[in-house]
Amino acid sequence: xxxxxxxxxxxxxxAAVTPIAGAIGCCCTGDGTAGVPSTAPAxxxxxxxxxxxxxxxxxxxxxxxxxxGEGRKFNGPVIQKMLDDAVATLxxxxxxxxxxxxxxGPNDIVGIKxxxxxxxxxxxxxxxxxxxxxxxxxxxxxxxxxxxxxVLTNPIFKAATVLINARPGRVHxxxxxxxxxxxxxxxxxxxxxxxxxxxxxxxxVWSLPPVKNKTQLNVLxxxxxxxxxxxxxxxxxxxxxxxxGLIVGKDPVAVDATGYRIIQAQRAKHFGEDKPxxxxxxxxxxxxxxxxLGTSDPNLIEVIKLGWTEDILI
Amino acid sequence: MNVLQDSAASRLKSxxxxxxxxxxxxxxxxxxxxxxxxxxxDGAGEVYRAYNFRELLSRRFHRAGAPDIIIDLFDMGSxxxxxxVFTHDLEGEDAGLGQGSNYKGGLLTFWRDRYLxxxxxxxxxxxxxxxxxxxxxxxxxxxxxxGATPALLALVPPDFAAGGTxxxxxxxxxxxxxxxxxAGNLLGLGPETEAVLAKSADKGRNxxxxxxxxxxxxxxxxxxxxxxKGYLPDAGRAGLVRTEDGKWTSFRxxxxxxxxxxxxxxxxGAAALLNNLAERIK
Numbered sequence: 344x345x346x347x348x349x350x351x352x353x354x355x356x357x358a359a360v361t362p363i364a365g366a367i368g369c370c371c372t373g374d375g376t377a378g379v380p381s382t383a384p385a386x387x388x389x390x391x392x393x394x395x396x397x398x399x400x401x402x403x404x405x406x407x408x409x410x411x412g413e414g415r416k417f418n419g420p421v422i423q424k425m426l427d428d429a430v431a432t433l434x435x436x437x438x439x440x441x442x443x444x445x446x447x448g449p450n451d452i453v454g455i456k457x458x459x460x461x462x463x464x465x466x467x468x469x470x471x472x473x474x475x476x477x478x479x480x481x482x483x484x485x486x487x488x489x490x491x492x493x494v495l496t497n498p499i500f501k502a503a504t505v506l507i508n509a510r511p512g513r514v515h516x517x518x519x520x521x522x523x524x525x526x527x528x529x530x531x532x533x534x535x536x537x538x539x540x541x542x543x544x545x546x547x548v549w550s551l552p553p554v555k556n557k558t559q560l561n562v563l564x565x566x567x568x569x570x571x572x573x574x575x576x577x578x579x580x581x582x583x584x585x586x587x588g589l590i591v592g593k594d595p596v597a598v599d600a601t602g603y604r605i606i607q608a609q610r611a612k613h614f615g616e617d618k619p620x621x622x623x624x625x626x627x628x629x630x631x632x633x634x635x636l637g638t639s640d641p642n643l644i645e646v647i648k649l650g651w652t653e654d655i656l657i
Numbered sequence: 658m659n660v661l662q663d664s665a666a667s668r669l670k671s672x673x674x675x676x677x678x679x680x681x682x683x684x685x686x687x688x689x690x691x692x693x694x695x696x697x698x699d700g701a702g703e704v705y706r707a708y709n710f711r712e713l714l715s716r717r718f719h720r721a722g723a724p725d726i727i728i729d730l731f732d733m734g735s736x737x738x739x740x741x742v743f744t745h746d747l748e749g750e751d752a753g754l755g756q757g758s759n760y761k762g763g764l765l766t767f768w769r770d771r772y773l774x775x776x777x778x779x780x781x782x783x784x785x786x787x788x789x790x791x792x793x794x795x796x797x798x799x800x801x802x803x804g805a806t807p808a809l810l811a812l813v814p815p816d817f818a819a820g821g822t823x824x825x826x827x828x829x830x831x832x833x834x835x836x837x838x839x840a841g842n843l844l845g846l847g848p849e850t851e852a853v854l855a856k857s858a859d860k861g862r863n864x865x866x867x868x869x870x871x872x873x874x875x876x877x878x879x880x881x882x883x884x885x886k887g888y889l890p891d892a893g894r895a896g897l898v899r900t901e902d903g904k905w906t907s908f909r910x911x912x913x914x915x916x917x918x919x920x921x922x923x924x925x926g927a928a929a930l931l932n933n934l935a936e937r938i939k
């Protein structure tokens with residue numbers, strides 16, 4: 344990208360999404376790689392090398408070229424392995440089963456908050472991969488629910504001791520990004536109450552009683568993310584791309600900030616210019632700076648990359 | 658459905674075809690209003706609400722072995738707002754329908770009179786593209802008449818807008834979407850204000866023109882003072898600043914209109930553009 348003078352407008356724009364903007368390569372914030380660990384991609388799910396830097400948050404980006412087939416068909420076994428590798432790495436274990444026991448146990452009641460948006464749902468393969476490991480960790484089947492709409496009246500979600508949050512990463516007309524933070528909007532009695540200033544305060548939802556302090560894992564599904572909005576639904580197949588990745592972390596803000604970087608990078612690649620999101624995704628930054636939900640600064644997020652590296656974008 | 662909703666539904670239904678190119682309407686039409694729109698299109702409903710949207714009728718069409726097609730017919734309440742919401746998304750190739758249209762990625766959009774029409778194929782094929790147009794033509798015909806574009810557009814010098822983009826809006830979020838002015842709402846935009854944002858060709862190489870019309874001159878003056886303090890504190894009484902990229906940003910209050918030129922290549926160019934605009938304000 345060519346260098347040019349930083350104008351006050353540039354400054355204001357950067358301020359609106361800083362610190363997450365720090366990694367998208369705009370002229371005013373550097374190339375976005377400073378301070379971000381360059382962990383070697385690991386094949387076979389082995390734990391990648393981790394630099395001895397003190398990070399606020401760790402996320403694992405797992406990718407596999409075989410995760411998505413023709414017609415956007417998800418490959419269940421491959422996705423299961425990606426999730427296992429990611430969770431094991433996230434918790435510093437070699438065995439995913441051991442790692443999952445750090446997330447849930449036999450006495451837990453577990454709500455798996457999915458997303459059923461018909462154009463780009465979380466996907467039953469992802470849901471089943473999570474559910475399989477929750478069962479394997481000892482949680483009885485009748486103490487597990489997978490749901491999106493209706494969570495406020497779902498008896499498992501109402502009694503849940505643990506939530507697992509899984510949804511696709513995509514751009515969103517009003518929130519900028521639809522990702523893990525936003526996935527809990529359905530826990531709000533009136534979701535539209537959180538629309539002000541392009542959903543700036545979405546993170547408040549994470550303080551509501553059905554949610555607060557319950558989430559043990561966030562899975563941002565980047566198998567076929569949506570990088571551009573058109574039309575009332577904000578959807579066209581033309582703007583999906585087979586990234587074939589999962590971003591997994593305990594910190595939803597770090598997970599979302601990493602997904603944001605990837606989507607911005609794809610937009611720059613596709614459009615040939617640094618094209619801002621339709622609406623600023625400032626709710627991710629504000630989840631950090633205003634609501635203290637997690638870390639949005641890429642320089643403080645440890646991104647561990649596993650598997651396929653082609654067109655990884657970050 | 659109450660009487661008013663029933664009336665709206667009947668009016669909107671009468672504008673939509675039952676079938677075209679082998680696709681037939683199936684299931685029941687769905688009607689949404691300003692509150693229930695979120696049940697249908699989530700937070701994106703705010704885009705339409707930002708243009709004073711009234712009702713939306715959605716009809717799904719099915720053909721065996723082919724992707725479904727959905728017509729969303731938005732009653733925006735006025736031709737100005739139908740035009741405005743259309744200008745929110747100008748990407749795509751001109752489709753030659755209604756008073757303005759575009760096609761891209763399996764989505765055909767046009768506006769006519771007080772209506773915005775969006776016709777979407779769940780998967781894009783050459784057949785669905787043809788079907789979208791086959792469904793669109795009778796809708797445009799059924800609407801029957803053209804509406805007036807916003808009078809505020811007349812403030813934009815035609816030679817400035819030629820080949821560029823002109824958008825009409827009310828909301829600060831919509832403004833920031835197209836041209837970032839700053840967090841919050843420095844210019845005091847809202848349902849009662851009208852704004853036109855024009856970018857010249859070549860990605861605004863010759864600058865960006867923003868004109869905001871307020872109900873009262875006092876509101877315009879207060880908004881300009883807020884903008885000046887927050888965005889151009891160094892502009893002084895002249896309302897003119899050479900920004901860090903060597904370009905010129907200037908503003909002026911003319912009656913109830915705040916006019917701002919961003920990023921003009923020369924000082925004289927900024928002044929000429931504002932003078933031209935001022936002369937157009939009656």
